Amino acid sequence: MTIIPSSFNTSNNKNIKPKASKAERANVLSAKETKSDQSTEGNLRPKTIDEYVGQTRLKSMLAMSIAAAKTRGEPLDHLLFYGPPGLGKTTLASIIANEMGAKLHLSSGPSLERPRDILGLVHQLAAHDVLFIDEIHRLSKTSEELLYPAMEDFVIDLTAGKGHATRTMRLPLPRFTLVGATTKAAMLSNALRDRFGLVMRLEFYNMEELSQIVERTSKILSLDIEDNAVEIIACRARGTPRIANRLVRLVRDFCQYKGQSKISKDLAHEALETYQVDALGLDPTDRQLLTILIDNYAGGPVGLETLAASLGEDSNTLEDVYEPYLIQNGFIQRTPRGRLATAKAYTHLGRKAPDRQLTFNMEIADIENG
Ligand SMILES: Nc1ncnc2c1ncn2[C@@H]1O[C@H](COP(=O)(O)OP(=O)(O)OP(=O)(O)O)[C@@H](O)[C@H]1O
Numbered sequence: 001m002t003i004i005p006s007s008f009n010t011s012n013n014k015n016i017k018p019k020a021s022k023a024e025r026a027n028v029l030s031a032k033e034t035k036s037d038q039s040t041e042g043n044l045r046p047k048t049i050d051e052y053v054g055q056t057r058l059k060s061m062l063a064m065s066i067a068a069a070k071t072r073g074e075p076l077d078h079l080l081f082y083g084p085p086g087l088g089k090t091t092l093a094s095i096i097a098n099e100m101g102a103k104l105h106l107s108s109g110p111s112l113e114r115p116r117d118i119l120g121l122v123h124q125l126a127a128h129d130v131l132f133i134d135e136i137h138r139l140s141k142t143s144e145e146l147l148y149p150a151m152e153d154f155v156i157d158l159t160a161g162k163g164h165a166t167r168t169m170r171l172p173l174p175r176f177t178l179v180g181a182t183t184k185a186a187m188l189s190n191a192l193r194d195r196f197g198l199v200m201r202l203e204f205y206n207m208e209e210l211s212q213i214v215e216r217t218s219k220i221l222s223l224d225i226e227d228n229a230v231e232i233i234a235c236r237a238r239g240t241p242r243i244a245n246r247l248v249r250l251v252r253d254f255c256q257y258k259g260q261s262k263i264s265k266d267l268a269h270e271a272l273e274t275y276q277v278d279a280l281g282l283d284p285t286d287r288q289l290l291t292i293l294i295d296n297y298a299g300g301p302v303g304l305e306t307l308a309a310s311l312g313e314d315s316n317t318l319e320d321v322y323e324p325y326l327i328q329n330g331f332i333q334r335t336p337r338g339r340l341a342t343a344k345a346y347t348h349l350g351r352k353a354p355d356r357q358l359t360f361n362m363e364i365a366d367i368e369n370g
């Protein structure tokens with residue numbers, strides 16, 4: 001059976017029209033989870049620390065803590081993972097539960113708004129269970145305060161009645177491990193952050209690690225893929241396993257559509273070009289942003305609001321969705337005077353960086369390096 005990707009124009013196979021609009025970017029290169037990710041992620045999630053690629057320092061700390069906790073016969077200390085979407089925070093929570101031989105209870109900040117939501121959750125806990133709270137920065141104040149004694153002393157304080165009739169009851173809880181995850185660590189209160197025994201940041205993955213992830217995923221999906229094709233996908237995955245996995249699926253669909261059984265370098269390249277994902281993982285909106293910065297503002301510096309207005313986006317989207325990867329990868333710099341296109345941005349768009357730009361970039365680099 002040939003599976004035809006929904007984004008392809010099926011009326012004329014030779015004229016596959018790329019449709020990478022801004023809306024489509026949300027599916028192809030967004031690090032946020034989509035519905036189609038959800039349907040396949042179950043199979044792709046590593047189940048043990050050994051299967052989990054990269055994050056070496058974090059993994060060895062975690063392996064030590066797990067081994068120590070197991071030797072003592074105690075639950076693992078509470079852990080907080082933070083970092084951009086799609087880097088493997090939820091995966092780590094399930095690995096921890098698996099390695100500890102404990103049950104995983106999944107929850108998220110927005111769904112624990114009222115005290116009774118927390119009560120319903122902790123009520124199900126058994127000793128050593130792992131309670132995972134995603135988007136923990138979005139917990140309501142009341143829920144957060146209920147969690148403090150639960151985390152510190154494994155008790156929960158309940159108040160019943162009103163006015164003079166108010167009574168407080170203290171309920172003991174089994175000793176559990178709270179694993180929190182957030183993409184916005186700065187929005188977490190100090191009081192909550194301080195109650196975690198380990199706070200660990202996830203880093204973007206390098207090329208070698210992403211290649212390993214692409215290989216692993218291809219194997220799980222029983223794909224026949226050339227080494228060069230693995231590299232092409234890894235290069236464009238924006239340092240993010242979720243995107244790497246999504247690109248593998250897109251390339252697989254493209255190959256099936258073309259009636260090919262082996263994913264060659266050329267097919268992988270053609271597939272990703274069709275989706276307008278370029279050699280360094282930039283999509284049309286990223287390139288448009290850089291082009292505006294270079295052509296309309298002579299490479300900058302230009303203020304965030306002005307740049308956002310020129311792009312037709314709001315400044316929050318520009319800052320949260322588009323900029324992080326471009327900054328992280330040295331295409332733009334955030335300076336006190338505004339956004340600045342780097343020499344790398346000029347080169348990537350096939351332009352020559354003006355000397356002024358290079359001098360300015362060097363000055364900025366000097367300031368940043370102290
Ligand atoms: N280290 C890794 N090795 C192999 N695959 C990984 C790794 N980290 C993540 N993945 C893959 O990437 C997918 C996304 O990871 P995960 O859902 O854990 O990200 P997340 O950090 O929780 O994202 P979000 O912030 O959106 O909740 C997983 O389904 C898994 O298949």
Ligand SMILES: [Mg+2]
Pocket residue numbers: 089090091134181
């Ligand atoms: Mg997650």
